[in-house]
Amino acid sequence: MSRLRVGLLANPAAALGAAHRVGRQVGHLLRLAGISVVDISGPSAHVARARAEEVRDSLTALVVVGGDGTVSLGAEIVAGTPVRLGIVPAGSGNDFARALGLPINAPEDSTRALLHALSRPVVTIDAIEILAAGERSLPHRSLALGNVNLGFDALVNARANRAGRGHTVRYSTALLRELPSFAPLPYWLEIDGGERIELDATILTLSSSGVFGGGMRMVPEARVDDGVLELTSVAGLGRAQLLRFFPRVYRGTHTSLDALEIRPVREVTVGLRHGRDLRAYADGEPRALLPLTARVLPGAVRLLADLSAARGEVPGTEGAS
Template sequence: MSRLRVGLLANPTAAQGTAHRMGRQVGHLLRLAGISVVDVSGPTAAVARARAEEVRDSLTALVVVGGDGTVSLGAEIVAGTPVRLGIVAAGGGNDFARSLGLAINDPESSTRALLHALSRPVVTVDAIEITAAGHGAGHRSLALGNVNLGFDALVNARANGARAGHTIRYTSAVLRELRAFTPLPFWLEIDGGERIEVDATVLALCNSGMFGRGMRMVPDARIDDGKLELAIVSGVGRAQLLRLLPRVFAGTHTSLAAVDIRPVEQLTIGLRHGRGLRAYADGEARALLPLTARVLPGAVRLLAEPAPDAAVVLEDAR
């Protein structure tokens, strides 16, 4: 029997139960390969977190099976520890897995990749720490992909409340939000600098730069450079925004005058009026604005071998 011990955390509700079924397959395949597997899945994220944290110090890796929200839960559990995070993409968007070039909804290919990565150099990636500055001040969460703060956050909220398939839900949410949307009046403090004001349509703080089931908001984003990318779309109306979306999927929008992308390490952000707006990160609801988000360089060690064009830091395998 291998001395390697892997925790397995499958989201029981992701993709209408697909993640739960895939988790059982992955666990079976890992055991056939001689890996000791402890299932830490639970009926809720809180239960799964508690189970994983209880055995974390005995694990070589924690394998999460689900979508982007499950990946960020795994990141919160292992960040800053030697435990590596394995990803089996089985959710609705799977954008962080897509950014790494990982297999989607394929338990056999995913397991082969996990087993191969166990003998390969460790991949380290940055994380985003999100801290509430207003209501619930001090509450902290982590994300690996992106923090959505504008029209993109409103679409995420509406899509999460719909019952149709993910692609239909997201498209429908975009069209419904567009009907009454007007740019939001933000204030920003970038890297501790002076407060500035901007009326923005889309505002996202990006690590992977990909969200919305394949939208390449920041196509050149790196997940290992100790920086985040602040993407702001301003000065566009509803019709222009609708025409912009296909270009975002292709990643050809970055040269437009309405698009501003800049590297940052920390962002504090709020609204200039009393409207409540909740940030979304990796597809999940997070803190209400105002909030502070900052990069945590090299916070998570991945059990993965990303595609050649996904530049990441490699360490000696341990």
């Protein structure tokens, strides 16, 4: 393993600075295991991205330490390259890590999982590419690994990000505060190159992992490596019904409701027919204003992890008959 070189990118702001401390610990443990580690963390995502891109071609893997936003930053850096993405969950939400079944708030367990994966065959997962429409171009390539939130869920995410610590609590609080003034949004959609359709919906989410909001399992059957995304819409629920809907999402018991529709897609363009500006959120971070296009990039990211937990398999039994 001495020939392996790993880049380490810790978000200094994640979990009120805890991710930075976890990053130092993980780097120490990797070095003890004989791995060459180069710390490319920076005071901002822009600086970290630049540092990572300078050394990317020399890396075996890029290990990111932080929350979902840090994970998507790592995906943007390594997508389409041979560099594998390792994840040490150390943020406030950690929803993508939850979807993969990775150890949460356990640096030693996370490091053991990374070392194990380095000796295993390469695993690839899908990414979601987000493209702004018209003149509203994005400053760099925008990728997500978990979800793109396009409705009430995006507004709740925005409010939660402005709140204090404790992602699950602040997300629930933001939901309750956003609900009284919310009305369904008038969307137009073009799905997989088809004709434009209109939809009035409360929730509109494009998922690869299907988990967001501190453990909401919006699409329990979602897979991160199947080459398709799930477009989820919720329509026809009043405020009182919507209030009862979200606890069921945490339990994953909402999928039988008539108000919910989940359809597989590869590309969707979404806009609003009239009214307010709405900014999409992806993996907990603000992205483009609508209209936007999002599409799946099958197998775009080489993941440094074992997907058996995400698939409900027993490790080591993949392909067993």
